Structures are given as C-alpha cells and as structure tokens.
Amino acid sequence: MTLRDVFEAVSSQPALLFVLLMAVPTAAFLVNLWSGETAEEIWKWRYVYATLVYLACIPGVFAVTLNIYLFLFERQSIWEMNLGLQALPILTMAGTLLLIRRKMPFKYIPGFGKLSGFLTLIAAVMGILWFIDRTRIYAITYIPFMYIVVGFVALLLLIRFAWSRIF
Structure with a gap:
C-alpha cells in the first residue's frame, strides 16, 4: 500500500475525515469551558492541553510539509x-492552537518547545533540499559519505x- x-x-470517506479532524478543536473548546477560570484549575488541565496540541499538530505539520513538497x-x-487532506488539517491545527492559547500560554504546555523545534528542523531540511534542487548541483567526489x-x-x-537566536 502506497501513500497515494x-x-x-481517506478521500473516499470525507465525512469521517471531517468528523475526526473537527473533534480536536471541539474537544479544545469543551476543555476551555470545563477547565475553570482560576490559574490553579487551568493548571490541572495542562496535560490534556498537551494531548490536544499534539493531536492537532501532527496532522497539521504533516499537511504543511506535504503541501510544501507538492x-x-x-x-x-x-x-x-x-x-480535505491538504487544507483541513492546517485549519484544524490553527483553530485548536488559537483556542488553547486563549486559556493557557504555550510555554506552560509540556512538550510544546520540542514540537516547535521539530517544526524548525522540518523547515530547515525542506529549505536545504529545495536549495539543492533549484541549484542543480551534482558533484561526483571522493569525499567519504x-x-x-x-x-x-x-x-x-x-x-x-x-x-x-532570531526568535
């Protein structure tokens, strides 16, 4: 089975895809309602927020990377x-992150720094590969791999x- x-x-079942992707921002909205208003009450929900961030960002980052590649x-x-496959995961990620940011700053969500570092690494690799592809530099060399x-x-x-350092 190939990625295609x-x-x-997945494209043959667009309703199921829509329900699965919309479940994450809906859950973030409900957690925002249930988590309370004081800092202590919100702090108890930080691992739920971390789970929601990862559930939204993994398909979203994959869709962004896929779009850049395509x-x-x-x-x-x-x-x-x-x-459904290239835009909806990105919109889901953005909506979920906006909902979560209203209630809790990202610096308090466990593992969010690792996610931004991973995104930076993906962007750097894609940039390097694009540069190599555009310059069409092919070298035969005796340098060890x-x-x-x-x-x-x-x-x-x-x-x-x-x-x-920039950000």
Whole structure:
C-alpha cells in the first residue's frame, strides 16, 4: 500500500475525515469551558492541553510539509489541491492552537518547545533540499559519505541555533 492509496482511501470517506479532524478543536473548546477560570484549575488541565496540541499538530505539520513538497518539488497546481487532506488539517491545527492559547500560554504546555523545534528542523531540511534542487548541483567526489552526513548535521545545528537566536 502506497501513500497515494492511503490518501485515496481517506478521500473516499470525507465525512469521517471531517468528523475526526473537527473533534480536536471541539474537544479544545469543551476543555476551555470545563477547565475553570482560576490559574490553579487551568493548571490541572495542562496535560490534556498537551494531548490536544499534539493531536492537532501532527496532522497539521504533516499537511504543511506535504503541501510544501507538492508545490515546490512536484509542481502541483493549486487547483488540484485536495482540501480535505491538504487544507483541513492546517485549519484544524490553527483553530485548536488559537483556542488553547486563549486559556493557557504555550510555554506552560509540556512538550510544546520540542514540537516547535521539530517544526524548525522540518523547515530547515525542506529549505536545504529545495536549495539543492533549484541549484542543480551534482558533484561526483571522493569525499567519504560520513563527512557529508556530518556536514549536513552541522548545517542543521547551525540553522537551529540561528533560528533560536532570531526568535
């Protein structure tokens, strides 16, 4: 089974996809109602908020990465975009994060920093790959592959350090 087969199977059931993706912001809205108003009451719900953040961000980040890949590398037209698989997870992620941010700052949600670091790493890798694809540089070299891997990891660490200094 290929990824295309999975997407076609999910696309054949758009109502189920919509219900599953809308369950996360709905749950965030309900948790906001039930969590109370004082800081102590809200603090007790931080792991529920962390679960909701991950449930929203994993498909959302995957959809963002998929869109970047399809538009930059595969040259997919925006008119051929599958709204259920390429846009709805991003909207779900944004809506869920907005609802959660109203009640609790992200710095208090466990693991949110790791999620933003992962997103930075994905963006850096996609940027490097796009740059390599656009420059069409192909080199035949006698440099051992381990040196290339070490250079790539060093470049990622440099990008991560620069990103953390900027923001």
